[in-house]
Amino acid sequence: MSVRLDGTTVHLEGDCPVEDAEPLLALLLADPARAVSVEGAGRLHGAVVQVLLAAGVRVSGSSAHPFQRAHVLTALVAGNEAGSREAGGSDAADRPGNSER
Amino acid sequence: MMDELLAQFLIEGRDLIAEAEGHLGLLAGSGNDPAAIDGAFRAVHTLKGSVAIFDMAPAERVLHAAEDLLDTARKSGAGLSSPAIAQLVAAVDQTARWIDEMEAHGALLPGAAEIAAGLGGGGAAAAAEVVAEPEAEAEAEASWLGELLARVAADARDGAQVAFRYTPDPDCFFRGDDPLAIVEAVPELAALTLLRGEGWPDFADWDPFRCHLVIEGLSRAGIDAVRGAFRLVPDQVAFASVEAEAVPQSETLGEAGAASRVLRVEAGRLDRLADGVGELLVAANSLTPLAERAEALDPALAAGIRAAQAEVERVVGEVHRSVSAVRQVPLAASLRRLPRMAREIAGGLGKAIRLELRGETIEADKEVADGLFEPLLHLLRNAIDHGIEPPELRAAAGKPAEGVLALTVARQGASLVVTLRDDGRGIDPHAIRAAAVGKGMLGPQEAAQLDDAAALRLIFAAGFSTAAAVTDVSGRGVGMDVVQAAAERMRGRIEVESQVGAGTSFRLVVPLDAITTRLLVVQAGADRYGVRLDQIAETARVASDRLVPLGLGTACVLRDRTVPVLSLAALLGGEARRQAVARLLVTQAAGAPLALEVDGFGGRIDAVVRAKSGILAGVRHVAGTTLLGDGGVLLVLDLPELIG
Numbered sequence: 001m002s003v004r005l006d007g008t009t010v011h012l013e014g015d016c017p018v019e020d021a022e023p024l025l026a027l028l029l030a031d032p033a034r035a036v037s038v039e040g041a042g043r044l045h046g047a048v049v050q051v052l053l054a055a056g057v058r059v060s061g062s063s064a065h066p067f068q069r070a071h072v073l074t075a076l077v078a079g080n081e082a083g084s085r086e087a088g089g090s091d092a093a094d095r096p097g098n099s100e101r
Numbered sequence: 102m103m104d105e106l107l108a109q110f111l112i113e114g115r116d117l118i119a120e121a122e123g124h125l126g127l128l129a130g131s132g133n134d135p136a137a138i139d140g141a142f143r144a145v146h147t148l149k150g151s152v153a154i155f156d157m158a159p160a161e162r163v164l165h166a167a168e169d170l171l172d173t174a175r176k177s178g179a180g181l182s183s184p185a186i187a188q189l190v191a192a193v194d195q196t197a198r199w200i201d202e203m204e205a206h207g208a209l210l211p212g213a214a215e216i217a218a219g220l221g222g223g224g225a226a227a228a229a230e231v232v233a234e235p236e237a238e239a240e241a242e243a244s245w246l247g248e249l250l251a252r253v254a255a256d257a258r259d260g261a262q263v264a265f266r267y268t269p270d271p272d273c274f275f276r277g278d279d280p281l282a283i284v285e286a287v288p289e290l291a292a293l294t295l296l297r298g299e300g301w302p303d304f305a306d307w308d309p310f311r312c313h314l315v316i317e318g319l320s321r322a323g324i325d326a327v328r329g330a331f332r333l334v335p336d337q338v339a340f341a342s343v344e345a346e347a348v349p350q351s352e353t354l355g356e357a358g359a360a361s362r363v364l365r366v367e368a369g370r371l372d373r374l375a376d377g378v379g380e381l382l383v384a385a386n387s388l389t390p391l392a393e394r395a396e397a398l399d400p401a402l403a404a405g406i407r408a409a410q411a412e413v414e415r416v417v418g419e420v421h422r423s424v425s426a427v428r429q430v431p432l433a434a435s436l437r438r439l440p441r442m443a444r445e446i447a448g449g450l451g452k453a454i455r456l457e458l459r460g461e462t463i464e465a466d467k468e469v470a471d472g473l474f475e476p477l478l479h480l481l482r483n484a485i486d487h488g489i490e491p492p493e494l495r496a497a498a499g500k501p502a503e504g505v506l507a508l509t510v511a512r513q514g515a516s517l518v519v520t521l522r523d524d525g526r527g528i529d530p531h532a533i534r535a536a537a538v539g540k541g542m543l544g545p546q547e548a549a550q551l552d553d554a555a556a557l558r559l560i561f562a563a564g565f566s567t568a569a570a571v572t573d574v575s576g577r578g579v580g581m582d583v584v585q586a587a588a589e590r591m592r593g594r595i596e597v598e599s600q601v602g603a604g605t606s607f608r609l610v611v612p613l614d615a616i617t618t619r620l621l622v623v624q625a626g627a628d629r630y631g632v633r634l635d636q637i638a639e640t641a642r643v644a645s646d647r648l649v650p651l652g653l654g655t656a657c658v659l660r661d662r663t664v665p666v667l668s669l670a671a672l673l674g675g676e677a678r679r680q681a682v683a684r685l686l687v688t689q690a691a692g693a694p695l696a697l698e699v700d701g702f703g704g705r706i707d708a709v710v711r712a713k714s715g716i717l718a719g720v721r722h723v724a725g726t727t728l729l730g731d732g733g734v735l736l737v738l739d740l741p742e743l744i745g
Contacts, residue, residue: 018274021309029305046281047274050314053295054304067285071293071318078252079295 002041003027008034009060012041012048021047028055037061044068053079106154111204112365114151118197119437120144125190126440133180141189142171148196157209159217160199166221167192192220194441246341249294249317257292261319263327264341268298269312269334278334280316287330289321319343368467371428378417378424379709383728385413386706421707425466432510433461435470439481443506446485453503454489456481460510465517465613469591473519473609476587476595480521480607481506483581488525488605498602500524515635516593517613522606528599530556537565554692557597561585584609592618592633594741596692618710620727620737622703623686626675629703631710631727631737632686638694640702641685648683648698657696659687666696672743673722690744697740710737 003023004011010027012020028034028051036052038044039061049072052059059076063069124141127134149164167189174181181189195216202209245266250258265287269280284293296315302308320327324340331338388410395403440456447454489495489504496502507522530553537559538548548556559565563582581595584607588595593611612618612635619634641659648657648666655666666685668677678700685696708727717723717736724739 018279018310025307025309029307043285044281046269046279046312046314047309049281049295050312051307051309053297053314054301054307056304071284071290072281072295075293075295079297 005034010034010036012036012038012044014040015042016044016048018045018047021045021051024048025051025055028057032057035060038063038068038073040064041068044072049076052076107203107207110151110155111200114148114200115197117144117148117151118193118200119433121148121193122190122437122440123433125186125193128181128186133178135175135178138171138175138181142168142175145171145189145193152196152199155203157199157203159209159213160196163192163195163217163220188221194444195220197441245317245339246343249319250343252294253292253319257319258343259291260321261291261343262322263320263324264343265318265320265327265331266339266341267316267318267331267334268337269314269316270337271311271313273312273334274310280312280314283330283334284316284318287318287320287322288326290318291321292319294318366427371424371467374424375428378421381417382421382707382709385410385417386729388413428467429464430467430470431462431464432470432473433458435474436461436477436508436510438474439477439508442478443481443485446482447489447504450486452485452489452491454485454506455503456506456508458508458510463510463512463517469517469611469613472587472591473611476584476609477508477519477521479581479584479587480609481508484521484523484525484605484607488523488527490526494526512613513610515613515619517611519609519611520606521609522604524604527601527603528557528560528597528605529601533557533559537562540565554598557599558692560597561595592635594689618708618727618737620706620708620710620735621686622706622735623669623699624701624703625669625673625699626678628673629735630669630673631706631708631735632740633724633737634705636688636740638687638689641687641696642682643685645679645681645683657683657685659685659694659696662694664694664696666698667744669697669699672697688740688744690741695744697744708735708737 002012002014002016003020004013005027008031010024012024016024024036028036032055035058037060041061041063042065044063044065053076059073063073121141121144124137124144127137128141131137145164145168149161149168152160152164170181170185170189174185199209199213246264249264249266267280267284269278270276273280284290294317296317298313298315301313324342327340328335388406392403392406392410395406436458440458443454443456484506485504489506490498490500492502495504505524507520509520509522511518511520533556534548534551537543537556538545542559542562542565551559560581561584563580565580565582585595588609588611591611593609596608596610597605598608599605612633620631621634621637621640622629623632624630643657643659648655650656651663651665656663657666658664664687666683669686671677677698680700684699684702686699687694687696689695706727710725710727717726722739722743723736724742725737727735727737729735
């Protein structure tokens with residue numbers, strides 16, 4: 001299974017196809033405090049990345065996949081920052097990771 | 102404010118014209134030169150942008166047509182045909198004329214629209230169509246592109262050519278598409294951003310299988326390669342070219358395609374700098390007598406002063422070279438208008454000519470470069486008007502219909518030599534002699550005694566003109582004497598050679614350096630004088646028995662030529678002295694070598710020669726004065742005047 005929960009961290013491992021978007025979403029909705037690690041992750045389907053962007057969750061680890069590492073994760077971090085700036089108010093409060101950025 | 106803009110445009114627009122002409126000139130030689138086509142395209146494109154600021158719509162249309170022609174050529178790699186190149190040259194020439202009109206009148210003269218139509222510039226309707234589309238597209242592009250560029254890091258923007266904005270269809274996941282996989286295939290991706298699209302739901306209501314992403318990015322690859330990555334979803338992507346849009350207008354105008362950093366400096370500042378250097382040189386020279394005086398008092402001190410002086414002179418020399426170098430400009434800058442003017446003059450006279458420029462990359466002092474334009478223009482007018490025969494006569498003589506004018510610039514020692522050669526009818530010495538006699542300039546016997554070379558030089562005499570009919574071009578009475586005066590103002594000279602039926606060649610020889618003059622110090626009698634090094638062909642020491650009487654004077658055989666010898670001391674009103682070893686200074690007089698016997702040679706110095714003034718003004722054979730290190734004044738001789 002490419003989406004694995006370990007303690008408070010959701011691990012994305014190997015290639016994550018479109019089907020992984022749903023379990024990932026479920027795990028993040030259940031506990032918004034969870035962090036996500038992409039250490040060891042391969043190619044992430046757009047639907048999976050979209051969930052991460054929508055959740056505004058903090059993503060740790062360095063994917064081995066060149067395209068993901070160089071572009072997607074960078075874009076994701078930047079996108080999250082932009083999102084939290086835009087959201088302000090209630091959303092920001094729900095994401096404990098934001099204040100550290 | 103408007104005046105400043107216009108002034109700037111006049112300078113930079115003309116730079117762009119020159120650039121375009123340069124590239125088109127290369128293409129005349131080889132129609133398929135990708136670098137030249139690209140260069141011409143960029144210059145025309147930038148020029149089109151510049152003229153758009155002013156009320157020059159006909160120019161815009163003409164340049165747009167030219168730009169299209171060049172763009173097609175550079176994309177297809179097919180090269181340009183001769184008619185196409187001729188059309189481009191005509192477009193650039195006309196734009197140059199319109200720039201002149203803007204300068205003279207602040208607006209284009211009536212009839213510009215008709216001229217534009219004739220040059221392929223289309224009618225107003227066509228122009229409006231052509232202009233409207235890109236503008237509409239441009240507006241829509243501008244907003245997302247601007248924001249994207251603002252967002253990405255500077256090094257990501259580096260080298261980026263294409264920007265894209267990809268809005269995947271919301272149902273793309275169901276179709277098995279992965280937008281990120283598509284973007285992964287974009288070649289040379291420089292930057293990527295993920296944006297929340299319109300209608301982005303709250304996380305709590307998130308549907309994982311609908312796509313709400315907007316993906317923007319920059320690529321360093323070309324537009325075709327980038328389009329290729331999105332070929333399956335073409336209607337979901339917008340593209341923009343990064344290069345053209347991102348550069349602010351002022352930068353585009355200024356750089357004109359060149360990679361070098363260039364500074365515009367007001368000429369007066371350079372002149373003041375040059376004056377300062379001249380005075381530094383004199384000040385450095387003044388340490389010499391101080392060292393001499395110290396020698397008697399304290400040799401160690403004297404040695405110290407001399408060492409310090411040597412160091413100062415070394416550094417001053419370097420500064421002088423740097424300042425000279427700053428004042429150096431490539432002659433191309435002064436000469437670049439000549440080909441177009443030559444074409445216009447020829448066109449006005451019903452003649453076909455080609456002007457070839459060679460060596461225009463050679464640099465000379467700005468004063469010299471500026472001073473060359475007028476005399477060269479006169480020479481050009483003269484060559485086209487009188488030298489090049491009308492097409493029928495050329496055909497009858499077996500010459501190609503197009504007259505060839507070759508303008509060559511070369512460096513010879515301390516001088517710049519500019520040669521204008523034509524393949525026209527040449528100058529007939531007999532006709533010149535006859536005309537001179539006819540004008541009462543000389544008597545028939547005098548005229549007969551002149552050799553051919555001397556006869557040709559008569560054309561430089563004031564008021565001389567053999568033109569049978571006064572044509573529009575030469576009607577203003579511009580004679581060759583004007584050219585000679587200009588050459589002398591630059592402390593140079595002009596020479597002419599010709600062969601009847603084959604052509605004529607004019608040589609303008611001027612010193613390269615305008616700040617300081619290299620002088621040779623010579624002794625004549627008890628006094629020292631300065632002689633300009635560029636007036637000296639050579640110096641020689643010969644045994645006095647090689648000086649033999651010839652007619653009323655003396656001569657010597659040097660390099661297999663019999664050269665007349667005059668005593669400099671005698672010319673200056675003193676006594677000629679004969680020494681065992683005669684010291685000769687060989688110069689040119691009336692086109693032939695002449696030797697001046699001097700009593701001694703001093704050193705060579707770089708000096709600032711001040712024009713004669715005050716009581717010296719009336720003295721004929723003195724060109725100017727210079728201050729020596731010991732405080733003395735050296736008279737600088739004007740050899741031609743002295744000998745003549």
